[in-house]
Amino acid sequence: MAYVDIVTALAIIQFIFFGAQVAKARGKYGIKAPSITGNEVFERHFRVQQNTLEVLVLVIPALYLFSRYYNPLWAAGLGVVYLAGRQLYAINYVKDPAKRGPGYGLTVLPILILVLGFGFGAIRRLAWP
Amino acid sequence: MAYVDIVTALAIIQFIFFGAQVAKARGKYGIKAPSITGNEVFERHFRVQQNTLEVLVLVIPALYLFSRYYNPLWAAGLGVVYLAGRQLYAINYVKDPAKRGPGYGLTVLPILILVLGFGFGAIRRLAWP
Amino acid sequence: MAYVDIVTALAIIQFIFFGAQVAKARGKYGIKAPSITGNEVFERHFRVQQNTLEVLVLVIPALYLFSRYYNPLWAAGLGVVYLAGRQLYAINYVKDPAKRGPGYGLTVLPILILVLGFGFGAIRRLAWP
Numbered sequence: 001m002a003y004v005d006i007v008t009a010l011a012i013i014q015f016i017f018f019g020a021q022v023a024k025a026r027g028k029y030g031i032k033a034p035s036i037t038g039n040e041v042f043e044r045h046f047r048v049q050q051n052t053l054e055v056l057v058l059v060i061p062a063l064y065l066f067s068r069y070y071n072p073l074w075a076a077g078l079g080v081v082y083l084a085g086r087q088l089y090a091i092n093y094v095k096d097p098a099k100r101g102p103g104y105g106l107t108v109l110p111i112l113i114l115v116l117g118f119g120f121g122a123i124r125r126l127a128w129p
Numbered sequence: 130m131a132y133v134d135i136v137t138a139l140a141i142i143q144f145i146f147f148g149a150q151v152a153k154a155r156g157k158y159g160i161k162a163p164s165i166t167g168n169e170v171f172e173r174h175f176r177v178q179q180n181t182l183e184v185l186v187l188v189i190p191a192l193y194l195f196s197r198y199y200n201p202l203w204a205a206g207l208g209v210v211y212l213a214g215r216q217l218y219a220i221n222y223v224k225d226p227a228k229r230g231p232g233y234g235l236t237v238l239p240i241l242i243l244v245l246g247f248g249f250g251a252i253r254r255l256a257w258p
Numbered sequence: 259m260a261y262v263d264i265v266t267a268l269a270i271i272q273f274i275f276f277g278a279q280v281a282k283a284r285g286k287y288g289i290k291a292p293s294i295t296g297n298e299v300f301e302r303h304f305r306v307q308q309n310t311l312e313v314l315v316l317v318i319p320a321l322y323l324f325s326r327y328y329n330p331l332w333a334a335g336l337g338v339v340y341l342a343g344r345q346l347y348a349i350n351y352v353k354d355p356a357k358r359g360p361g362y363g364l365t366v367l368p369i370l371i372l373v374l375g376f377g378f379g380a381i382r383r384l385a386w387p
Binding site: 037040043044046047053054057058061062065068093097098100108111112115116118119121122123125126 | 130131132134135137138139141142144145148161162163164165166178182185186189
Binding site: 166169173175176182186190191194197227229240245250251254255 | 259260261263264266267268270271273274277290291292293294295307311314315318
């Protein structure tokens, strides 16, 4: 599981980094809390972080539940695809939100494989114990 | 735990489905990223997804921690109530946000039972080991 | 792990409490769903809850992964710092968002220690098994 743990640590650090970008953009564009609108570039950073929250919540349990049924190294590999996809998503979203598609796909695809994987693993275990 | 794993897989798939509804509403009502406002129906779909994120973060760990102290089948059963409550919440919220109460209650009630359950389980284990 | 489980239960209950404050502020200031803006005090309560979601997602897995490599009592202790920091953050944010810094720091610091801790623990286990 140590490989999966390292991927999880990196996913959390990546999310904290996106949060720091939001804080920096708050200062740079003068968006005072609790406001979350008012500058297009700030809003892009904010949406990158919020969207990452939405997938981080899925990928962490999915990595560990997949590892219960299959080789944890496969989980870690899918986690690396997630990390790369998320980085691509963030870079492209801030440049041009219309180009966020490929990075988003590379984030959601490994999550779907993990979730369908452990879901089928659990069903199989119940059906053929 | 396989039953709990299946509930978790379903909860994640339900959340991804709500996310797809938001993406669809973005296209339908012409709300371009990073904007998250501008059309009432889009905002309803968006709030359904965001609110689901808020409870998904609670229900996943609560299911597994409850299963440490009690029968995992009870956890899975409470998870099924959560899934049904969430579906009701989403359907009613999009129709009329004022009617989101019952679905919300059916989501939060099983979460409260799970959390208070494993919290008391942990206290009991420390007090009478 | 029972101590860590109690901290997790408290972190979840704290988050549900912040959510209840948002619901109360919705009523008090007449902010009807799906709207999330329109009154400064409502927006402060809303941002407290949203920001807590962002850190709750990190602290729960971090507590358990840290406990794999080190004494779970240390994890629970860091979790108590998180709980206190979060409470301070919420109280100060609602009073004056500009004063949210110290509570935020006291939330993120224990999370960083937990994440870097289990990350290094995992690397060490792979390097010197």
